[in-house]
Amino acid sequence: MSERDIATERRGGMTKIYKSERGAAKVRERYEELLGEWPVPAEHLLVPTREGETFVVVSGPQDAPPLLLLHGSGANATMWRAEITSWASHFRTYAVDIIGEAGASAPSRPPLDSDRLALWLDDVLEDLGLETFSVVAASLGGWVALDYAVRRPGRITRLALLCPGGIGAQKMGWLPLALFLRFFGRRGVRQTARIATGLDTQLTEQVLDDIVLTFTQYKPRTERLPIFSDDALRSLTMPMLVMVGARDVMLDSAVTADRVRHCVPNASVQVLPEVGHAILGQADPVSKFLLDERRPVRH
Template sequence: MKNEIVFKSAAGRQAILGVYDSVLEGWPVPFQMRRVETRHGQTFLIECGQASAPALVLLHGAGSNAAFWRGEVETLGRTWRVLIPDIPGEAGKSEERRASLSSPAYVEWLEDLFAAEGLDQVAVAGLSLGAWMGMKFAAAHPQQVSRLALLSASGIAPQKNSFLLLAVALMLCGDWGLERMARMVGGGQPMPREVMDYTKLIHREFNARLEVVPLLSDEELARLSMPVLLWMGEKDVMLDSRKSAARLRALLPHAEVEVSQGVGHVLPRMGTRIGAFLEER
């Protein structure tokens, strides 16, 4: 792991985690919290749902944490044992050191996390960077992943450099720029004020990951033999949804590939779509 500082200040860290704690206080279902030791430091983990049911791991995106799955756990927890870790090096309560995406660190992290939780086989749903991590793990250990849901997935087609440059400019424009950027990422969909305010807080007080997400190779993607869902929005300003869909269809004919009209990087009602995919036979 690098010794890269992810929070801009102690006060910023406290502010971000303070909102996180308030979200946990209003968690819609009973849950447990614990810390799990891995080769890459401690991982903060939320568990909810049915303890005796098959396991589902939810992986959030960059500059985020497990709190962003709050709206989906009630639906998914009815039939799954839901495990939601904070990804190390992101804006949560896990190890704050950040690893390079070109290293094996995040596959190793999931190996250790799954071993500690006794997960011989698991369904994985990932959003954006979390989808990339899910694919990397599933390519390395296809026998351990029963189903793989990829939402606004990074790493299939190149990121849009035009948005990266615009995002840098907007971040220099204060509160207005941060709100404008968040609405662009959301594809113009309505965003609750509390979600908008938390997103802006993280952008202000957290050092975003600047590393370009590496593309998975054809060989890696071809190893995804389990049922796969790729769901992206056609208005995604960060990723080329059309190229991502075309590449995955070509390499994985068995995958379900969906590009939704009028939707951006942030997808609506994710829990319902993930749940339907997981229940398919």
Template sequence: MTIYKSEAGARLLRERYLGALRAWPVPHEEVRVPTPAGETFVLVSGPESAPPLVLLHGSGSNSAEWAERMPELAGAFRVYAVDVIGEPGLSAEARPPLEGDRYAAWLDAVLDHFALARAAFLTSSFGGWLALDYAIRRPERVTALALRCPIGLGPMKKGFVVKAVLLGLLGEKGRRKSVAGALGEPESSPIVEHQLLVAANYRYRTGPFPVFGDAALGGLTMPVYAVAGAADAMVDSATTKRRLEAAGAEVDLLPGAGHYLPDARDLEFLTRAVANGDFTG
């Protein structure tokens, strides 16, 4: 089954993304990488001699999520913004099972294509799950993790799902209220508007995301930083903070913030990690 609800919806979301790429704020290369899961689209920016940084966006998104931050990121790193497979970007629609190492093998192929033995990762939401899974399975290839609202560290809030279903019964107004509540943004926000458009045309993943065990998290050997919203309606951020700190990570919990976060200390953390270690890739 296609990840889109209609061919017209797929074209609409693709055209919006292509428009964002035409307005990309820094010089870049657009690379299509062959992988076991299908072709993967990667935007490459920044000096070739800079430390490598892989970006993994959240569910229902693509690398345009990082556009506003690219000038600062590409000023410090060689940045590889990856369109996650099975999401509304320009990569293959494949969705391997989350159990097992299929996603790790996919990321292996991406890093191998660019001859990256190791890289740091900056991620958002589902991208954080992917990066944690990769770091647990391939610790020798991950130099640092910066996670924004990561999932997979505690159960998703059940009350959010129930509320979303009930609000969805109220039509457009209810759906707008639901999305705004999930993101922690005003209903009039352009971010809410965009996510409503995505939800109308894209089939999100269903089913729970596997939760990482304490032993797996305790085995992380690289520096880890996470930031989460204290008012996140979807994710139990207090559990995220508790479990990651127990594993030795630095964690910021932002008061009043939801699942959509303002800029935080992730770049400062990554820059410091580069200064303290070998991040040549």
């Protein structure tokens, strides 16, 4: 396939996950601005995989332990920019843009009820030279991390999950209000983003602006996240930290917490009482968990 054919195929793929090429360009332009504000030195890699190129932002000392970062739906590597200074001081961090999401990776969206995302991640990790590693992941990224941990036992050494998908069911009660708010244009989209994320303070206004920009142009996945069985969760033996927001309107955080406590043998669960789906400002407790390798994790 020629370079021209590849470029044409990529543009066609992008319009499958964006409403238009122009919209995709707007989101990419903002992404590049945010990458320019990355607070620590970074390398930008394009990794070849069977699903297309995957973009990775690499920071931290080359000889430090590896830490893989997997973002949520409709996001990209820059969702970690507030935490990266803390984590990159202790780890070699790899912030991966999940394929088919609003980053710089290929627009491929393999079905979630297959092994294709695990195979894609195999390719990424092989190119990066990572055999074993810790992971921090959020929402959809949490589902991807759990799927990989179940399919590839022994590779993830410590796993920190923020509002992970695939344990408690997805909630749909907020969707009728979201559909109604669409009639109010950008203001309605902003209010929908506020409800969905639980972000309601002045400190998160820029975060909301970026979410609104993305979701006025972007088409998120519509398939339900498959739920992991009790047996799958029981197979996870690495130390785990699971943080959920008690006010999450997108995922059943109470069920997530309960199932992890009962099924995962070496997990710690934290329910944040005034937090929704977006869990921000947790760099320090996550760092403490990742670095505390000598003390066993307790429920």
